[in-house]
Amino acid sequence: MxxxxxxxxxxxxxxxxADLVALHVLWLLCSLPIVTMGASTTALYYASMRRIRTDxxxxxxxxxxSFRQNFRxxxxxxxxxxxxxxxxxxxxxxxxxxxxxxxxxxxxxxxxVTVPFLMTSLYVFPVVxxxxxPIWAHVKNAFLMSFLNFPYTLLLALVLxxxxxxxxxxxxxxGLVILCGAGIYGYLTSGIFVQIFRKYLPDExxxxxxxxxxxxxx
Numbered sequence: 001m002x003x004x005x006x007x008x009x010x011x012x013x014x015x016x017x018a019d020l021v022a023l024h025v026l027w028l029l030c031s032l033p034i035v036t037m038g039a040s041t042t043a044l045y046y047a048s049m050r051r052i053r054t055d056x057x058x059x060x061x062x063x064x065x066s067f068r069q070n071f072r073x074x075x076x077x078x079x080x081x082x083x084x085x086x087x088x089x090x091x092x093x094x095x096x097x098x099x100x101x102x103x104x105x106x107x108x109x110x111x112x113v114t115v116p117f118l119m120t121s122l123y124v125f126p127v128v129x130x131x132x133x134p135i136w137a138h139v140k141n142a143f144l145m146s147f148l149n150f151p152y153t154l155l156l157a158l159v160l161x162x163x164x165x166x167x168x169x170x171x172x173x174x175g176l177v178i179l180c181g182a183g184i185y186g187y188l189t190s191g192i193f194v195q196i197f198r199k200y201l202p203d204e205x206x207x208x209x210x211x212x213x214x215x216x217x218x
Contacts, residue, residue: 019059020183023047026063027182036071038078038125043067044182046129048190049197053204070128073135077124088114119146122156126193149196159188 023044030040046066047059056062088110095106123142127133133141146153163185166173176184198204 017180019051020187021180022059022183023063023186024180024183026060027186030063030067035075035079038074038076038081039067039071041078041125041186042070042074042129044186045126045190045193046070048183048186049126049129049194051187052191052194066129073138074125074128076135077128077138081121081124084117088117116143116146118157119143119153122146122153122160123193126190126197130193130197145196149199152192152196156189156192159185159192 027040027044030043031037043063043066047062050056050062051059091106091110095103095110097103098106120139120143123146124138127138127142127145131138131141163177163181167177167181168174
């Protein structure tokens with residue numbers, strides 16, 4: 001196959017790079033008010049999972065489609081996460097400022113709560129992007145999926161930790177992150193979520209191969 005043809009490997013790779021940069025820019029622009037970061041992250045996952053599953057390149061349309069449809073739920077969930085995260089951070093600071101058994105108790109309890117909170121946070125926006133459910137159902141499902149798919153959860157944490165580590169210690173990688181980091185991270189982790197969600201949507205693979213329109217949200 002000619003690598004320079006429309007379906008050639010080089011053109012497909014360049015199209016992917018362009019889509020990742022576009023997703024990165026869209027995520028940044030739609031996250032600027034901060035309060036909209038939840039909706040922007042949901043849209044990033046929606047467009048990335050569609051890109052992986054059906055190889056369609058309509059990332060702009062898919063991004064804004066999800067941003068509009070999931071704005072309310074994603075924004076509420078994002079604000080809830082900010083509040084819970086702020087409370088946990090305050091608890092840790094108080095625990096470190098205290099002395100004796102009380103300090104140990106506060107730090108232990110905060111740590112026990114923080115672990116499932118972080119695990120749920122990894123899943124909640126992809127879950128919103130994928131399924132139609134009330135807000136609390138999204139939280140519950142994200143929580144359960146993070147434990148039921150624990151090896152995948154560790155892989156997701158590893159991907160996030162790798163991004164953070166290399167961004168802090170390697171300037172060239174930081175430049176890549178600035179250029180298209182959100183697109184790359186969203187695309188890599190979306191590949192993991194596609195595999196996770198197929199356990200709950202067993203007909204998805206066949207439908208994707210046929211490139212048919214799905215009846216569920218995502």
